Amino acid sequence: MSVNFEIDKDGIAVITLDMPGRSMNVLNDELTTPLREAIERFETDDAVKGVVITSGKKDFLAGADIDGVYAITDPAEAFKLAEEYKAFLRRLETTGKPAVAALNGTTLGGGLELALACHYRVCLNEARIKIGLPEVKLGLLPGGGGTQRLPRLIGIQAALPLMLEGTELNPTKAKDKGIIDELVDDRGQLVERAKRWCLENPKANQPWDDKKFKWPGGDSKSPANGQMWAIAPSMASAKSWGNYPALTHIQSCVFEGGIVDFATGCQVESRYFAACVVSQESKNMINTLWYQLNAINRGESRPDGIERSKVNKLGILGAGMMGAGIAYVSAKVGIEVVLLDTKQEAADKGKAYSDGLMDKAVKRGKATPADKTALLDRITATTDFNDLEGCDLVIEAVFEDRKIKADVTAKSEAVIPASATFASNTSTLPITSLATASKRPEQFIGLHFFSPVDKMPLVEIIKGEKTSPETLAKGFDYVQQIKKTPIVVNDSRGFYTSRCFATYPMEGMAMLAEGQHPRAIEVAGLQAGMPVGPLAVQDEVSLSLSHHIIEQTRKDYEAEGKEYQGHPGEAVIEKMVSELGREGKRAGKGFYDYPEGGEKLLWPELQKAFPPAAEALDQQTMIERLLFAQANEAARCFEENVVMSVADTNIGSIFGWGFAPFQGGALQYINAYGVERFVARAHELADRFGERFRPAQSLQRMAAEQQRFAA
Secondary structure (H helix, E strand, O other), rough: OEEEEEEEEOOOEEEEEEOOOOOOOOOOOOHHHHHHHHHHHHHOOOOOEEEEEEEEOOOOOOOOOOOHHHOOOOOOHHHHHHHHHHHHHHHHHHHOOOOEEEEOOOEEEHHHHHHHHHOOOEOOOOOOOOOOOOOHHHHOOOOOOHHHHHHHHHHHHHHHHHHHHOOEEOOOHHHHHHOOOOOOOOOOHHHHHHHHHHHHHOOOOOOHHHHOOOOOOOOOHHHHHHHHHHHHHHHHHHHHOOHHHHHHHHHHHHHHOOOOOOOHHHHHHHHHHHHHHHOHHHHHHHHHHHHEEEHHOOOOOOOOOOOOOOEEEEEEEEEOOHHHHHHHHHOOOOOOEEEEEHHHHHHHHHHHHHHHHHHHHOOOOOOOHHHHHHHOOOOOOOOEEEHHOOEEEEEOOOOOOHHHHHHHHHHHHHOOOOOEEHHHHHHHHHHHHHHHHHOOOOHEEEEEEEEOOOOOOOOEEEEEEOOOHHHHHHHHHHHHHHHOOOEEEEEOOOOOOHHHHOHHHHHHHHHHHOOHHHHHHHHHHHEEEOOOOOOHHHHHHHHHHHHHHHHHHHHHHHHHHOOOOOOOOOHHHHHHHHOOOOHHHHEEEOOEEEEOOOOOEOOOHHHHHOOOOOOOHHHHHHHHHHHHHHHHHHHHHHHHOOOOOOOHHHHHHHHOOOOOHEEEEEEEHHHHHHHHHHHHHHHHHHHHHHHHHOOOOOHHHHOOOOOOOOO
């Protein structure tokens, strides 16, 4: 049975959620049907004086079964689903008997909504436990009364950000917010304390069912909330550019719920929930950020039949921002780190990066001074290659220069064990060619991190021609060990993420060269759903670095006897660096000026350097150029087997370079646009703006056969 019902000698029933064959409880018919029956028994049996709801698993309740929600295409069905769940939660809280949630683990989404329908919430005080309403992260909203109960419990201004951001709180913070009523230190106390509360409060009632109820901080009509309602929608829109309907719908639920009675507010919520469920944005996000991400995390790209491994000692060559970041995330999970640079001062500076991050963590209450000391003790800053002795893995994060990389590879392999793996953090240079400097090319792999490493969730694992399955498995395991998401790609110039990411700023620069207004270009990028505009991205990357990479690539093509086909954006980089001396953010001047202590501003002379065109492009065309450039290149990478799965392609695009999450990734964007429509539009763009937009051969074939990308 998924739900167990037991009554003790005092008449307190304990409902235990424990779905057989699952690691976590989820809301589907298998659970909700017996739960509804249990609540009916609680309601109608006079022998039952109160109820405690808890879980037989490590966690309480994860929320809705995503499979069922994803399958819904009829808004009426979604509305009915929400109303049915809310109906028996409403019965739970209006029996006139006390109901207590005894939360033994993570409680999210519909699980928290069940807890909010109880009169009291006792929670196990463990840092691992997460409590929240994270539905917005999948383009949804809380559909089980969350948008109505939470604001009535803790106030509109406190509740709204939690739902708009999908914040997951630990038990202490949830108690501070007023979501949890009481914390206990061990599971043995949990149910007993919940039972005792039932006995102490035989006629419990919800605050919002009291005739004298007043909203904490005021309802939606309250002057205290007037300024917030005047500002909050515009702030959310400024961040989302209207690309995430769930944000608007959550605000509408809370606002409208704040001017009507509780029952009407719940029905309002069901209608907005239905709108979210059938939206294309939600379908995109669930498909990629749930199904495909889970497939990656389960290890579908990891070679089969190879025992899991763990890195105990890690060597990092190069203590710049990238090396310092890798050192921090590795030491954070308990790995001993050797951080090596050519000068002790540079190595010490790299270690100081971890010092600074831990200071912030301590200040925010996320770590203790003892945690900081322990982490820093794991990092050895050095200039001596002999300190690499005993490393399981060495990662080079030195300058993008073949000679330098070859030199540090040889010096490392002279010291490290024969069984050790050597990895390059290069973002552009082919791994196979770098592995020629190694005595053990089968143990050579690419581990491409993204900056800042402590914040970016992805690592791109690159297989060279001789990389063994065992080495790939070791790389995969290390990436998961440091709590990052791994995608696996085959070797090629620029690999997958760098190759596709470059199309975004390059297309922005191509439009600048054509005479489009720089501000319009930047806004088009934001409207497309990218985190920053293409010119700002290029400044961050560094114009001088891109200039160096272009020159290196040209030399490589020449050495290979191949013709180099440049991008029109390259002429802009050449002019900015060689003629105008504007090398990017690090130099303090690029497409933007960076006044000390102030916000960056587009360089006023930019339109003199790149004179305006007689006619401006419409904004939609600019948006499509930016998205098509990325998506078409991703399709080419998939076609060429550079990236081997749809999941890796989509997740890599979102986590790696920030491709619009609401689109579900580069290939899902093509799916949602419609492959046939995409191909037709790509041909139009190619005819007008250049062959780089000509759709990949595989896309043309898929369009002819009416196929789409399937995970």
